[in-house]
Amino acid sequence: MTVADFVYDAVHQLNDDGQHDLVLSKTTLKGTVQWLDTFNLSATTANMLLGDMTVDGNGDIIITGAVYNGTNNYDVITVKYTGAGVLSWHQLYNGSASSYDGGLRVITDSCNNIYVSGGATSTSNAMDLLILAYNSAG
16 A cells, blocks of 8 residues: 555564464655564464555554454454554454454544444354444544
């Protein structure tokens, strides 16, 4: 994703424990890395899967996806970084069935509120549409 002369890149990458970490970077258009960070809840049990990424009006980076919670499948995860590469916060959402949930799309509005859409498994084991809203502070 290119915003204001910078390229933001987010991937999930296999770590030494056999799980996937989130790796996020900011690079100039000439290829100079401004910063690089790796995020996971726990290197040995969590498994981060990337869904989507956006940059808000303040230049902060918001990422959504799914993460293995170590007990009952996957939860929606939303992570926010400052434009300087500092982790601001992360939020988890575990659906009513405590089963497979994931964030697939993230957008922001003019007030930098965050909206995540995805899916959550219901207690009847159906996949339901999920929409989450966060203010800029999480």
